[in-house]
Amino acid sequence: MGNFLEILIFLSLLALGYFAGRYFERKHYKSIRLRESQMLYIPLVTFGAKPPWPNAKEAKLFVGCVVISTDYFKTISAGLRNLVGGRVMAYETLLDRGRREALLRLKEQAIEWGASQILNVRLETSSIWGAEGKQSVGNVEVIAYGTGIKE
Amino acid sequence: MKYTPKPIPEGINVTPQHPLLDFGYLIATIVLISALIFFSLGWLAEWLAIKISPTTETQIGQMLLSTTMPALSSNVLQTDPRLDYLQNNLLPALAGKTQPPLTVHLFDDDIINAAILPGGHILVWTGLLKAVQSENELAFVLAHEVAHFKHRDPLRMLGRSLVMLSLLTVLGIGNNQSLAGLPSLVSQTGELIGLQYSRQQEQAADEEALSNVIQHYGHGGQALDFFKRLAEKEPQRGGELNISRYFSTHPPTLERLAQLAQLAKVRGWTMTGAITPLPRW
């Protein structure tokens, strides 16, 4: 009976993780694509660390940050993948979403300030604080930062 | 430098494969590989286990007994006419001399069950003695356990569960944080596998038990009546009789009964005869 209950809880968490995770992921991607196309006119570049710079009068540092979490389905899927080895597909979308979201937040702030270009963009990913004292699986922080310039 | 805004193409950093397909593939691979490892190593363990000498078996039996007895939390009867009867009358008649010798341990509890540990330790619960209606019935149950012992089934099972346990430890499934929900499932599956002898082992034990009972009484009458009653009661599990306990260690009865009837027919065994009552105690 105890076994059965445990299996039931496990399976329902798995199903919840799968369906809810998929739903939120689709929604997120939709919003990412929309905002990306809206803000496409501002170039983000990874060069520009050294002069000469484009003609600019003002410069300011911007940081975009997001903490994104896996769902239960992804966690289990990645855990199983750990035994087999190979490409962890479950986490690919997670990191992809995180990076794009962080870049979008960087752009949003720069646009608000009136930037014409963002130079020397850097991205950093780190895994932080897992919940309930477990190993920090599942929570990924992505930050994107760069220098916005104004003519 | 000219900037041409173009959207980033999708599906390059993300593998375009359905997550469920990926999951299914993972599960299938893991199940397949662990089944392969389990069966090959289990086979190896059995092969090694049956090579153990009687002296070593006695030692293993002692060790197991000292850990099992407290865990059972039933009263052990040290001196009892029933114990004396089982140890000195019924068992020698059924099993003859064995190496290592058979020892009966009688537990005062309503559980209807009997079990065998390596080293020839037969565990009998008084519930069983109350549930059987003739000596023939009891003889068959005991002969069944003795047959397991003679086939060294408890040793094989021990070998298999040790392999399973070490396998799980090596894989680190129990400690894998990212699989927090999974490990108890896996280990419980392991326990379930460990609990039962295989169907072939049960069948072989049944056959030998019946032939021993027939040798002793000259017929197989009443021997299977206990099983018939269990089979009838099976649908109402967990009733007052604690029958489900017997089922947890012994697989479905109807099938076994049919197989035994078939066997008796082939060998031409007499399946009816005078009842031997249990002694009064």
Added chain:
Amino acid sequence: MILTNIEGVPGKTIVEHFGIVQGSTVRAKHVGKDIMAGFKNIIGGEIKSYTELLNESRQEAIERMVKQADTLGANAIINVRFATSSITQGAAELFAYGTAVRVE
């Protein structure tokens, strides 16, 4: 104070530099946020409370770095870099560093 992560400030020239300045802060999450995050670990998605917490903490690290530069007499910090690291269970360090300079 002008902050950039490039090697100078566009439209200005560096006249003096004061070496490296840094700001860091170690922050712990609290249990309430943890419960929410535990739930998020099942259904997935952004953990807004963590994002905010880290943002605030990073802002604090930046402020500390700026304070250092201020006392040195700088009016800009160039080539700023960030780093986040989990130090222990439940605590993260946010770190910012750069070169303090005076521009005209």
